[in-house]
Amino acid sequence: xxxxxxxxxxxxxxxxxxxxxxxxxxxxxxxxxxxxxxxxxxxxxxxxxxxxxxxxxxxxxxxxxxxxxxxxxxxxxxxxxxxxxxxxxxxxxxxxxxxxxxxxxxxxxxxxxxxxxxxxxxxxxxxxxxxxxxxxxxxxxxxxxxxxxxxxxxxxxxxxxxxxxxxxxxxxxxxxxxxxxxxxxxxxxxxxxxxxxxxxxxxxxxxxxxxxxxxxxxxxxxxxxxxxxxxxxxxxxxxxxxxxxxxxxxxxxxxxxxxxxxxxxxxxxxxxxxxxxxxxxxxxxxxxxxxxxxxxxxxxxxxxxxxxxxxxxxxxxxxxxxxxxxxxxxxxxxxxxxxxxxxxxxxxxxxxxxxxxxxxxxxxxxxxxxxxxxxxxxxxxxxxxxxxxxxxxxxxxxxxxxxxxxxxxxxxxxxxxxx
Ligand code: UD1
Numbered sequence: 001x002x003x004x005x006x007x008x009x010x011x012x013x014x015x016x017x018x019x020x021x022x023x024x025x026x027x028x029x030x031x032x033x034x035x036x037x038x039x040x041x042x043x044x045x046x047x048x049x050x051x052x053x054x055x056x057x058x059x060x061x062x063x064x065x066x067x068x069x070x071x072x073x074x075x076x077x078x079x080x081x082x083x084x085x086x087x088x089x090x091x092x093x094x095x096x097x098x099x100x101x102x103x104x105x106x107x108x109x110x111x112x113x114x115x116x117x118x119x120x121x122x123x124x125x126x127x128x129x130x131x132x133x134x135x136x137x138x139x140x141x142x143x144x145x146x147x148x149x150x151x152x153x154x155x156x157x158x159x160x161x162x163x164x165x166x167x168x169x170x171x172x173x174x175x176x177x178x179x180x181x182x183x184x185x186x187x188x189x190x191x192x193x194x195x196x197x198x199x200x201x202x203x204x205x206x207x208x209x210x211x212x213x214x215x216x217x218x219x220x221x222x223x224x225x226x227x228x229x230x231x232x233x234x235x236x237x238x239x240x241x242x243x244x245x246x247x248x249x250x251x252x253x254x255x256x257x258x259x260x261x262x263x264x265x266x267x268x269x270x271x272x273x274x275x276x277x278x279x280x281x282x283x284x285x286x287x288x289x290x291x292x293x294x295x296x297x298x299x300x301x302x303x304x305x306x307x308x309x310x311x312x313x314x315x316x317x318x319x320x321x322x323x324x325x326x327x328x329x330x331x332x333x334x335x336x337x338x339x340x341x342x343x344x345x346x347x348x349x350x351x352x353x354x355x356x357x358x359x360x361x362x363x364x365x366x367x368x369x370x371x372x373x374x375x376x377x378x379x380x381x382x383x384x385x386x387x388x389x390x391x392x393x394x395x396x397x398x399x400x401x402x403x404x405x406x407x408x409x410x411x412x413x414x415x416x417x418x419x
């Protein structure tokens with residue numbers, strides 16, 4: 001297993017380019033299963049989760065060509081298998097995203113149940129209930145979700161809670177259903193909007209994405225098309241916190257400032273001077289130590305749970321006390337123990353972490369437990385005066401393209417050691 005060694009090296013400075021969004025790329029790749037023709041997708045990030053999804057689609061029989069560094073061509077008309085096996089699903093929960101499109105297009109599907117993960121139990125009952133309401137016959141047996149249907153039927157679906165991949169699965173399935181589907185209490189995440197735009201580029205009739213009510217008028221078939229994946233707002237936020245934590249000054253390019261309102265607001269509260277343009281954000285701490293901020297995670301447009309660990313790291317070296325409350329996942333404080341090993345003063349009370357900022361953290365061997373927790377640890381390591389060894393960084397490779405090259409470009413001292 002590879003490890004990262006990070007040596008605290010003062011403020012980050014310079015420019016960094018943001019890659020395509022993991023959480024948009026994965027549903028868009030799954031949605032190619034709906035198309036009867038060739039689809040070309042641009043701004044595809046180079047990430048382990050994308051590789052896993054390509055392997056899954058390939059195993060199902062889709063014809064996939066990487067045309068250049070960031071473009072993929074997918075032809076799903078050659079699909080022969082409608083199964084997502086345990087070996088792939090266990091490495092990437094987002095494999096559940098093939099459930100809706102495969103069922104809608106081919107009339108059957110078997111997807112291994114994702115099970116628990118480091119951040120909680122994460123059930124998929126709302127995906128299943130929604131497809132059942134659209135007429136699918138679904139059994140959950142031997143660790144698999146097995147579904148069959150003739151053509152799905154449009155239905156009104158009121159989601160019990162806001163779920164991102166649940167909304168995406170149902171929206172994809174509804175594009176080929178007979179009649180109109182309305183998803184109420186839908187997730188409003190920008191990645192849901194990106195997926196809807198992609199579906200519409202292939203001929204679907206989706207409206208209302210980005211609001212809590214999405215309406216999908218089913219069509220007979222979807223054609224091909226081409227589409228560029230949106231920029232990654234979480235990667236963007238991670239670099240910005242990296243600059244804040246090191247009292248630095250950076251410019252982030254190829255991003256979408258509008259998708260980061262809640263995060264930018266908290267960084268401003270922490271004392272950052274922030275400017276934005278169409279596709280860039282600059283952050284300048286003017287040499288100051290960040291101020292601690294209170295965070296409450298919740299579905300978009302509120303503060304994203306995927307930025308929670310990074311802000312915990314920032315609060316750990318900030319001036320004052322920050323209360324971080326995790327409302328989306330039940331067990332997403334695994335990074336706290338590791339931050340404590342680096343000297344952070346944190347107590348957890350239920351779903352709130354009370355973080356008392358100290359002047360400097362100290363490097364220590366730490367272990368990544370999930371994707372965003374690892375990002376938090378890497379940022380914390382930048383704010384030390386010595387070496388931090390981050391183990392199990394395969395989690396980072398799932399969601400951050402070239403993280404060490406990009407951080408090095410901003411002046412960080414970081415190197416990968418093959419395990
Ligand atoms: C997606 C993102 C992930 C992000 C999360 C929340 C992708 C690939 N992943 O994950 O990065 O952290 O949104 O913004 O886009 N729930 C149920 N039943 C269900 C579905 C969800 O109880 O059927 C619960 C979950 O356990 C969780 C909450 O709903 O507590 C939100 O989860 P959800 O939005 O579904 O997360 P994901 O789509 O898995």
